[in-house]
Amino acid sequence: MAQALLEQVINGLMTGSIYVLVALGMVLIYGVMHVLNFAHGVLFMVGGYLCHFFFTRLTGSYPLALVLSMAALALIGVAIERSVFRPLQGNLRNQVIASLGLILVIENLVIALWGPNALQLRTAATERLVAIGELRFPMQHVMIIALTAIVVAAMFGFLKWSKFGTALRATSQDRSAAMVVGIPVERVDMASFALGTALAALGGALVGPLFLVFPQMGDAPMVKGLAGILLGGMGSVPGAVIGGLIIGVAESVSTLFLPTDYRDSIAFAIMVAILLVRPRGLFGLRVRGEA
Amino acid sequence: MPRIFSLLLLSALSAFTVQCFGQDKLPVGIVTSLTGPMAPPGKFQMNGFNLAAEEINGAGGIALGGRKYSIELKVYDTRANPAEGASALQRLATVDKVAVVLGELHSGVAAAEAPVAQDYSLPLILTVPTGPNLTEQGNRFLFRVNASNDQLNLALADFIGKQGWTPLSFIAWNNDAGRGGVNGMKKLLGEAKSGYVGYFNVGDVDFSSHISNIRASNARAVMLFMDEEPGSLAIKQIRDAGLKAQLIGTLAMGSDRFLKRLDAARLEGMVQYNAFPPNANTPRIRAFSERYKKKFGEEAHGFAAQSYDGLMMAAAAMQKAGTASDGKKLRDALASMEHEGVIGRIKFDDKGQAHPPVYVTQWCANGSRRILYPENLKADCGAG
Amino acid sequence: MTRGLITAAVIAALYLAPMVASPYLLHVLVLSCLYAIPAVGLNLMLGYTGLVSLGHIAFAGIGAYTAAYLMVDVKVGYWAALAIATLAAGGAGAVIGSICLRFRSHFFMIVTLAFGLMLFSVMNNWDDVTRGAAGFPGIPRPAGFAPLESFYRLALSAALLAFAVQWGVVRSRFGLILVALRQDERLAEAKGVNAALYKTAVFALGSALAGAGGVLLVSFLRVAAPGSFTLAESINAVLIVIVGGAGSLAGPALGALLFVGLPEYLRVAAEWRLVIFGLLLVLITLFAPEGLAALLGRLAKRRRR
Numbered sequence: 001m002a003q004a005l006l007e008q009v010i011n012g013l014m015t016g017s018i019y020v021l022v023a024l025g026m027v028l029i030y031g032v033m034h035v036l037n038f039a040h041g042v043l044f045m046v047g048g049y050l051c052h053f054f055f056t057r058l059t060g061s062y063p064l065a066l067v068l069s070m071a072a073l074a075l076i077g078v079a080i081e082r083s084v085f086r087p088l089q090g091n092l093r094n095q096v097i098a099s100l101g102l103i104l105v106i107e108n109l110v111i112a113l114w115g116p117n118a119l120q121l122r123t124a125a126t127e128r129l130v131a132i133g134e135l136r137f138p139m140q141h142v143m144i145i146a147l148t149a150i151v152v153a154a155m156f157g158f159l160k161w162s163k164f165g166t167a168l169r170a171t172s173q174d175r176s177a178a179m180v181v182g183i184p185v186e187r188v189d190m191a192s193f194a195l196g197t198a199l200a201a202l203g204g205a206l207v208g209p210l211f212l213v214f215p216q217m218g219d220a221p222m223v224k225g226l227a228g229i230l231l232g233g234m235g236s237v238p239g240a241v242i243g244g245l246i247i248g249v250a251e252s253v254s255t256l257f258l259p260t261d262y263r264d265s266i267a268f269a270i271m272v273a274i275l276l277v278r279p280r281g282l283f284g285l286r287v288r289g290e291a
Numbered sequence: 292m293p294r295i296f297s298l299l300l301l302s303a304l305s306a307f308t309v310q311c312f313g314q315d316k317l318p319v320g321i322v323t324s325l326t327g328p329m330a331p332p333g334k335f336q337m338n339g340f341n342l343a344a345e346e347i348n349g350a351g352g353i354a355l356g357g358r359k360y361s362i363e364l365k366v367y368d369t370r371a372n373p374a375e376g377a378s379a380l381q382r383l384a385t386v387d388k389v390a391v392v393l394g395e396l397h398s399g400v401a402a403a404e405a406p407v408a409q410d411y412s413l414p415l416i417l418t419v420p421t422g423p424n425l426t427e428q429g430n431r432f433l434f435r436v437n438a439s440n441d442q443l444n445l446a447l448a449d450f451i452g453k454q455g456w457t458p459l460s461f462i463a464w465n466n467d468a469g470r471g472g473v474n475g476m477k478k479l480l481g482e483a484k485s486g487y488v489g490y491f492n493v494g495d496v497d498f499s500s501h502i503s504n505i506r507a508s509n510a511r512a513v514m515l516f517m518d519e520e521p522g523s524l525a526i527k528q529i530r531d532a533g534l535k536a537q538l539i540g541t542l543a544m545g546s547d548r549f550l551k552r553l554d555a556a557r558l559e560g561m562v563q564y565n566a567f568p569p570n571a572n573t574p575r576i577r578a579f580s581e582r583y584k585k586k587f588g589e590e591a592h593g594f595a596a597q598s599y600d601g602l603m604m605a606a607a608a609m610q611k612a613g614t615a616s617d618g619k620k621l622r623d624a625l626a627s628m629e630h631e632g633v634i635g636r637i638k639f640d641d642k643g644q645a646h647p648p649v650y651v652t653q654w655c656a657n658g659s660r661r662i663l664y665p666e667n668l669k670a671d672c673g674a675g
Numbered sequence: 676m677t678r679g680l681i682t683a684a685v686i687a688a689l690y691l692a693p694m695v696a697s698p699y700l701l702h703v704l705v706l707s708c709l710y711a712i713p714a715v716g717l718n719l720m721l722g723y724t725g726l727v728s729l730g731h732i733a734f735a736g737i738g739a740y741t742a743a744y745l746m747v748d749v750k751v752g753y754w755a756a757l758a759i760a761t762l763a764a765g766g767a768g769a770v771i772g773s774i775c776l777r778f779r780s781h782f783f784m785i786v787t788l789a790f791g792l793m794l795f796s797v798m799n800n801w802d803d804v805t806r807g808a809a810g811f812p813g814i815p816r817p818a819g820f821a822p823l824e825s826f827y828r829l830a831l832s833a834a835l836l837a838f839a840v841q842w843g844v845v846r847s848r849f850g851l852i853l854v855a856l857r858q859d860e861r862l863a864e865a866k867g868v869n870a871a872l873y874k875t876a877v878f879a880l881g882s883a884l885a886g887a888g889g890v891l892l893v894s895f896l897r898v899a900a901p902g903s904f905t906l907a908e909s910i911n912a913v914l915i916v917i918v919g920g921a922g923s924l925a926g927p928a929l930g931a932l933l934f935v936g937l938p939e940y941l942r943v944a945a946e947w948r949l950v951i952f953g954l955l956l957v958l959i960t961l962f963a964p965e966g967l968a969a970l971l972g973r974l975a976k977r978r979r980r
Contacts, residue, residue, distance in 0.1 A: 004507045011499035036781055087961060092780060093727060097917050098960040100910055104953025108326060112947060116330030118520045120552065129531060138531040141499065211496035211524055216328050220494055230785050252500040261465050261490035261800040268789035275786065279778060326949060367942060373900045374706060378939060381702040399810035399900030406897040422809035465799065467809040474802060
């Protein structure tokens, strides 16, 4: 029993890592701009498609294709921020509508251009097995967990120690105060969006070779990532990480005891339960001015 | 600003108007999924219809009342939504005035389309949905070419029981196809022989939690109720996790295209039910497989074969009834005729359900297939 | 005065429509009416009270499946089933709403989304009662209303009734308090308003309306399938309310007509229709954020000058 539990925890850490990859970009954008971008999932997907495109058409090097797709998505992110989200700042409702409209446009554009079938992104590194005690896991499990950990650590480092990261944190804590001390908040907005969407692209490009690249690949991770962000506390980066992992582990472990067709519901039920006890999420802070 | 909207809209729409010249057209309605997560199987369905339409028109079209008509497919995307299905049928019946409607992927949507077809005395021929209760509603205008879940499961349960591959565990789509398959199979095998059931949503890609549980339950076999894309992932993950259970799949896992997604080593020994084995020694099947490969560059999918047969049979029914506008006569013709299709002999019973043979094929070590069932159609590696 | 005459004339014309309209147009109008009913409920919640629920259509599903079960398995008559199902949806709204309402803004939205998904799972998985993913067929239309023209008149009447309820609520003290809560909840509470009670009440009312709409929808389609009550449908409902004009009386009608009519009109454009649709949505939020009702109102005013 203990072995089965351990195995599911590790499985859950892997699926949770994917949710974390999506959540990181979303929480960054939310923290700085207070914009909830539902279209983040499709941007994750576009990252996967662009990586596949660059890998098969331009360069045979997977790392290069990955970097290119991140750069491309950063540009797309800036374009979306300036044209759609900046004019709608402060208006939660319309941001939600606009991002839903973006989902329709982007997802169906991808289907119109690439067709509905899934694409395979085959790289040599992903086909081995790793042994942990008596359990054997495919290399990809370990890779996702490791890569996500690296990305999270890099994010923490960037936010804590770099000048721009500090500017980002300042803007998210108190926008007016940041303006007063001379932080160019509009540029911070743009940069946070670019960084957030680049992270989405990174997620899609990392996950693509390990599974498949297809138009709906970002939909479920987005919703789960969102649940993770809420659970962890909106605007909190450690919250997003812990939250995403909790959701992943809860889902996997639940298959040991509960009917598997309710696997998603378990994740949401846990989210609601935790929120009822801690209404701002695990790491959420009270923001001045909010009720 | 609103003026620019309407200009944009108009120019977008005018780009899609098509001018039709030439032979008289006979519109035939198709309902399927062109977008959304079920678009890949929808494409196979469309391939079958397109191939059939091309062949019928290439041979001169349908002769009715002394004139020749070429078939024109009116395709509507129902996106797995029952309301869209009903609207599509309404439009096909009263605006496009089609002779017959074929296709659909989802049982829930078909259940909304069938009553509308009945309202307008328009025959609806299903070629993919497997929900058993579709043919239990007493709708005389509803026909189904493909085997229902009950029929598929019966063939497979029989085979599985004989092989002793129980307890049987499952990994299944959490939709009508997957749930129907699991429920049917469990009913036939009984609780004692049924094991873990792992449901997943269409679009999920990770099966690790299910695989861990299946391994822990010491199941002898795993049945996969899903299409080829998740199927390829599931099998890869199952083998990578070192799980050596017998694999059993659906008709989606019996084609070369599926093989290309994986490799022969992982697939060897896997068994699946099939609507038609592309390389079988029957001339009719061989000819179809070759034509399909020539047109689409890949091996035929079972859905394509079923849809191809559906349209061919509809065309034959129209010739037999001598009409494309009298729905009742067309319906009677369909109900009384027998058609030699690619998937076998198609004859509708009094509930509108056909009883095509259900094959069980198996992957061989060299990437070819053999036929294991029915007994009288057994064939060796390479003829499957 | 003239506005009342115009409305009366429009309503009369709508009732007479089956004499001139094609069956396909009637079908589209029926669906518009049936989509407008839950939209009215959501308009009261979102437009007037400011509650953005992303799980609204799940309550339509509760109404639909309750009625289906009652009519087919328990053999209850149509109208009784409709009444009970509406109450059931309203009751579920009261219970679930009281949980969701403990949260605000983004949290509220996501918690309603979560409940919508959980309810969908029940509809999809509870094979014994809901018949599961393949759908619950054999749902009857009410006696006397089976033909399309008659059902159209029934749907039209139901939609008008829903709009009448909306009008009544908006003009009442209850409606004024809802608007006050949206504008400044703390101030309203300072004046002695029990915010939680009013918000739960409108959530229940909105859910009841959704439930009624759900019953009518599945009896129109003659099947209740989970595919009619997905997250996408709940998002659709939000879009209908906002694009139509949140907080306006005619908003749900305009939104429903647009959201049912436009995809049907664009059917010829196959894969591109959704791209066009999405683009229109983004453009509307940027350039006509108060929705169509306000846009039309402005155009009418401009013409009058």
